Amino acid sequence: MDKIKSDFKGEIINTETIAKDVCKIDILSPLKTAIAGQFISVLCPNTTLRRPFSIANFENQTITILFKLKGEGTSYLKKLKKGDNIDFLAPLGNGFTIENKKSLLVGAGIGIAPMLFLKNTLDKKNIKNYLITGFKSEEEIIKGSDKTIVGGSVLDYLDEIIKSENIEIIYSCGPTPVLKGISNISKKYDIPSQIAMEKVMACSIGVCRGCVIKLSKNNETINASVCKDGPVFKGSEVIWD
Amino acid sequence: MGLENLKTILKNNERSFEIKSPIIGASGTYGYDCEFSDFINLDCFGAISTKGITLEKRLGNEGERIFEVQGGMINRIGLENVGIEAFIKEKLPILKSKNIDFILNIAGSTIEDYEKLAKIADESKIKAIEVNVSCPNVKSGCLEFGLNPDSLEQLTKTIRNNYKGFLIVKLSPNTSDIKLLAKAAESGGADCISAINTLRGLGIKVEFDGTKFSKKSVKGGLSGSCIKPCALYMIEEIRSATNLPIIAMGGISKLSDLFEFMSVGADAFQIGTANFIKPSICTDLAIELSNFIEKNGFKNFEELKNKIKEIK
Numbered sequence: 428m429d430k431i432k433s434d435f436k437g438e439i440i441n442t443e444t445i446a447k448d449v450c451k452i453d454i455l456s457p458l459k460t461a462i463a464g465q466f467i468s469v470l471c472p473n474t475t476l477r478r479p480f481s482i483a484n485f486e487n488q489t490i491t492i493l494f495k496l497k498g499e500g501t502s503y504l505k506k507l508k509k510g511d512n513i514d515f516l517a518p519l520g521n522g523f524t525i526e527n528k529k530s531l532l533v534g535a536g537i538g539i540a541p542m543l544f545l546k547n548t549l550d551k552k553n554i555k556n557y558l559i560t561g562f563k564s565e566e567e568i569i570k571g572s573d574k575t576i577v578g579g580s581v582l583d584y585l586d587e588i589i590k591s592e593n594i595e596i597i598y599s600c601g602p603t604p605v606l607k608g609i610s611n612i613s614k615k616y617d618i619p620s621q622i623a624m625e626k627v628m629a630c631s632i633g634v635c636r637g638c639v640i641k642l643s644k645n646n647e648t649i650n651a652s653v654c655k656d657g658p659v660f661k662g663s664e665v666i667w668d
Numbered sequence: 669m670g671l672e673n674l675k676t677i678l679k680n681n682e683r684s685f686e687i688k689s690p691i692i693g694a695s696g697t698y699g700y701d702c703e704f705s706d707f708i709n710l711d712c713f714g715a716i717s718t719k720g721i722t723l724e725k726r727l728g729n730e731g732e733r734i735f736e737v738q739g740g741m742i743n744r745i746g747l748e749n750v751g752i753e754a755f756i757k758e759k760l761p762i763l764k765s766k767n768i769d770f771i772l773n774i775a776g777s778t779i780e781d782y783e784k785l786a787k788i789a790d791e792s793k794i795k796a797i798e799v800n801v802s803c804p805n806v807k808s809g810c811l812e813f814g815l816n817p818d819s820l821e822q823l824t825k826t827i828r829n830n831y832k833g834f835l836i837v838k839l840s841p842n843t844s845d846i847k848l849l850a851k852a853a854e855s856g857g858a859d860c861i862s863a864i865n866t867l868r869g870l871g872i873k874v875e876f877d878g879t880k881f882s883k884k885s886v887k888g889g890l891s892g893s894c895i896k897p898c899a900l901y902m903i904e905e906i907r908s909a910t911n912l913p914i915i916a917m918g919g920i921s922k923l924s925d926l927f928e929f930m931s932v933g934a935d936a937f938q939i940g941t942a943n944f945i946k947p948s949i950c951t952d953l954a955i956e957l958s959n960f961i962e963k964n965g966f967k968n969f970e971e972l973k974n975k976i977k978e979i980k
Contacts, residue, residue: 432706434707434948475736475741476741627736629944630947632703634699634703634704635696636733637733637734637743639728639733650748
């Protein structure tokens with residue numbers, strides 16, 4: 428029986444440096460399905476634990492991931508060349524639930540990765556969308572957005588866009604302060620938000636409870652694992668520390 | 669496909685626990701009901717030790733819970749679990765439907781907690797329990813029982829009096845003499861020892877952003893291949909103190925690790941951290957072990973184990 432989720436072997440078919448310390452790799456594998464917001468968990472021979480990466484695109488059996496050079500896991504990935512093999516678990520977690528609504532997509536830094544996949548998906552479905560992303564400096568810009576902010580915070584631009592574009596739903600990925608801000612803005616305008624969270628993971632498939640966050644559901648506080656219950660959560664349900 | 673030559677019977681007097689393979693998924697790394705089944709072939713699978721279950725549901729520790737170190741990791745999950753009632757009602761039927769052998773891992777804060785858990789396990793006809801007396805990640809409770817031989821013996825006796833199945837006591841390595849703990853568990857009526865639980869560890873990362881320093885730290889239980897030498901030492905010590913069967917764990921991830929642990933007296937194995945790296949590791953190792961036995965003309969795992977134990 429073919430299992431949808433599995434431990435895959437893939438082949439690197441393209442590697443590219445797309446911004447300062449940011450690389451893109453394309454992986455050809457037998458993976459059959461993946462949606463924006465889901466991730467893969469890569470076996471890195473030089474680290475104890477696997478490393479999770481958001482899927483930045485999935486087309487023609489090819490997964491694209493983007494990563495920022497940060498530590499030992501990403502330094503392994505950076506060294507991979509066309510033709511090399513890679514071992515990964517996929518497709519992991521729950522992705523974005525797409526709604527036929529005017530969508531605002533907000534990506535901060537490398538958080539742009541799942542937003543690019545989501546934008547691609549929305550475009551294919553002819554759902555009107557607007558992607559805004561923010562980066563610390565010019566040289567760190569990853570292309571593909573409708574609006575790019577350098578320095579400052581993407582949050583400062585959202586009021587205007589929500590009004591002028593008649594936004595009905597927000598999707599976002601980025602550091603916690605940005606996601607918290609998105610959650611507040613969606614409350615202010617009473618529009619739904621879906622946010623992709625990040626946390627250090629051990630198992631990446633929901634068993635170890637290492638990456639839990641707290642959610643408020645039906646007035647009860649519950650734990651949810653970022654890797655299996657997430658990484659995408661409703662912004663209104665996340666309890667911020 | 670079954671692996672006939674791996675059948676393992678852990679036995680103490682009239683009580684025994686029979687599993688398809690001596691390779692068991694360690695508590696905390698296999699969930700409650702083998703949520704790994706997307707990734708593994710269950711036909712070759714020995715058993716799982718469930719996530720540690722307490723009387724009441726627990727949300728576990730706040731803050732960061734995982735810290736990666738060279739050759740291992742530190743965790744401070746803090747026994748997050750659904751509680752025994754939800755386990756029996758929701759998880760047990762799943763384990764049964766998947767036909768997976770399991771060991772119920774139990775943890776408590778007081779002797780009464782363990783007594784109640786033992787009674788529930790007995791009423792539910794659970795074949796084997798593993799008593800967590802050594803979790804380093806909760807503020808009160810189980811580690812204190814685990815480090816004092818007298819209280820460990822008393823605790824084991826209480827559980828024994830309330831539970832008729834196969835009783836495994838999981839020992840802590842955070843002690844000056846693990847032999848005393850093994851003897852205490854045996855005197856209290858344990859059928860089997862499992863060891864080692866995680867070692868106390870502190871992971872620290874100091875970062876400098878050009879102007880100021882910041883520090884991240886996680887204090888908890890250290891596991892992974894880096895603890896194997898300590899685990900081997902402890903298993904040898906335990907074997908010198910008792911003839912009870914021993915389920916060994918601590919950094920196991922390959923066939924040669926199994927041989928090393930057998931050579932110091934292990935009768936079965938648990939795999940923990942390695943599951944996070946390769947979810948199919950338990951079945952992969954079982955197949956490798958079975959093939960080794962067949963290829964080299966041994967009758968079964970039992971014979972191989974005895975041969976390795978005899979090495980001088």
